[in-house]
Amino acid sequence: MKLLEEKIIKEGKVLPGNILKVGSFLNQQIDTELLREIGMEISRLYDGCGVTKILTIESSGIAVAVAAGIIMNVPVIFAKKHQSSNVDSSVYTASAHSYTHNIDYNMVISRDYLTSDDHILLVDDFLAVGNALHGLISLVEQAGATLVGAAIEIEKAFQGGGDKLRAQGIRVESLAMIDRMTDTEVIFR
């Protein structure tokens, strides 16, 4: 998606450790005009695929999931992050590791909102090694729901998570795919 790539080049900041900072337009501060375009692009990509719900993970996935959900006119559900593993039988849960914060956490969603009738589109802001997506896919499988695919704002393709999922036959659409980053430059695939 040209508009997003241009914005990344213009406003994104590359920090040590392969971190791409997009706080000025994608999280913390959200450019809602860009976000609406992103929602429309996700809607276009998954048009006619029978999506009944969008699933994301708090909190930076919520904005893009809501933008897509409003345009696709489907409900959005989001998994919560719990640090304790003390969860009850009313929820599905999956564990994941955050490289950003270097902690393990559980993603939790109520069984009331994710059911075997659902055709789920996963939406998130970033895809790197794919930890968050793996957790969300596990929640979908536990519920016996159908996974339609995933829509990601920015994929760090050089970290391999997206291609691993594609090799498993999962449809992963990323609006900006970064092939590599230098100290000063972002190179798209």
Place this chain on the structure above:
Amino acid sequence: MKLLEEKIIKEGKVLPGNILKVGSFLNQQIDTELLREIGMEISRLYDGCGVTKILTIESSGIAVAVAAGIIMNVPVIFAKKHQSSNVDSSVYTASAHSYTHNIDYNMVISRDYLTSDDHILLVDDFLAVGNALHGLISLVEQAGATLVGAAIEIEKAFQGGGDKLRAQGIRVESLAMIDRMTDTEVIFR
């Protein structure tokens, strides 16, 4: 807002301790059709007031803030919740208490995204005693920004937070105002 009140009556669940559960349509699972209407109502209420940015707090405020931001075509910024008070000089910070989780936390926002040029509309899902709003107002004051007002999805008016803010001259618009709740019933003002 009639549509929201009807939804609360139909799908809301009153739990002990004056808790109103709206997880099936407002948080956890988000009814995006309703959310778009809510965004339009917030836009209508603050039309012509010169809002330059919407400020909310993660994570349940993000959905409604984004909906309003998309329709009003202004950026959305959100304060993050940190449990540690270990913050640096690049951010504004305010402390608050969560009655839901019974913890104190800090709300934190980068100085880059909240400035003295901004005219801020606060948006959140719930208003009860007003802890979260007080924290957000403090962030606005620290930045020297102008506070335009607040837009809330559900105000528990019987807990007094909204009226205290109004008595201070702050414009607070709540789309559903609950006067009291019994074990089985929600009564609107």
